[in-house]
Amino acid sequence: MELPLVVGVDGSEFSLQALDWAVDEAALHGLPLHLVHASRWERYEGGRPSLGTDRPTKEELAGHITASSAERARLRNPEVRVSSEVLPDDAVTALLSAGREAFALVTGSRGRSELAGMLLGSVSLSMAGRATCPVIVVRGAGLNQRGTFHRIVLGVGDTTEGSAAVRFAFREAEVRGCPLFAVRAWRRPAHEHVDHPLIADDAVQVHEDQASAVLTDALNQAVRDHSRTVWHREVIEGPAHKVLLNKSADADLLVVGALRQHGHSGLQLGRVIHALLHHSDCPVAVIPQRA
Template structure:
């Protein structure tokens, strides 16, 4: 059974952009598309016949939005099997529940009624931090969202949180026919006044070599499984969140991992993941890794 791509919709411009992006993503992977709207109008209005002339305004609006989004998906690519559904719960709960049987969850960066700006909306942030499957937040400039650069970027960290992210990013690069750029940030040690310059240089070189080895280890299995994907390595000195934000400027998608520890609710989203979700210039994929 093929797991669908699940998209959260609410009628906002951001969610419409997510629908368009998701249709293209479903076509690339040959997956069905499931459009979901979480609505609580039934709980407040009570049960009324759906064909009643005095249907609640919220019910009419929600049904119009889900029908319009489903039609939009069909117009964009008739070969993608798209279905729309309204579920009686809040948006976060609806998407988190659907994530148990989804290839990935896709959201826009802002919800309906939220103040416009670059920061991520509350629903998208909550879903990205708690889902059991990959979450892709569609954000960034039109050029990046359109996939104009032919480049998927994956951030490689210190621990196993990046292994699932690397595999996910490699699959994305393969179906897009894009290059995969693996980025590893590293930091030179802080030197006290009077430190011998040669010793400092040796320490810095050791840190860079350690980062290079980590990058090689993280990519070894992926390069074996996907020999057709061009893999580029980038070692960059600097804070991870800044390095990845800079890398997002000319990427079609940036992928990072997040740990989900047994017995803990939600993911461990580090500073880099938070920075990307709020400020990335391209769509962001958060890939959970169980440890």
């Protein structure tokens, strides 16, 4: 069964950016594109057809949004198979439902109903934290120059050996024919005080070597599976969120993994992923994975 790439549409500028990005992504992977718009109007109609000739305003708006979005997608790439539907639910519930059988969920950084001053909309944040499939939040200053950087960045955390995030990042680099940059950030513990300069140098080397070992373990299997993909490894000292935000400035996509919480339906997004979702200069893919 070929899973579709699902994108949420609501007519906002952020939604249109996400739609354009999703069309290009679907074309790269040869996937069908499924557009989802959430609307509650059917609840108030009780699921029965209206006896009058006038359609409810919310139904008209929903139909216009899906039709115009589908037409935009077809004009951008006529070869991408496009379908659409209006789900009688709130945006979070509708998209989570559609994401149960999806290659990935694509959403804009904000929607029509979000406050202008918000860095990330509540729907996008809920998707990233609760979806069972990869979620790609389309954001960043470089959207108008999509693909010009020709690089994918993978943030490697503590438990990514053979992880879904690593596999996803390698696939994205492979279909684009671009290099992958795998990044592992490290910091010397704040409580570690070493006065002698030679011992201090040794301590720094130990932490850097440990970070390098984690990176090696994380990439081993994917490197064997994607032998034609050009990849680079970077071990960088500094807070992970700052290191990855700096890397997002010249990347087409930033990929990170999020652990499933034991006994809970959500993911452990953590400080790093929250920072990336709010401030990244490129789209961010959050990939669910198990510890």
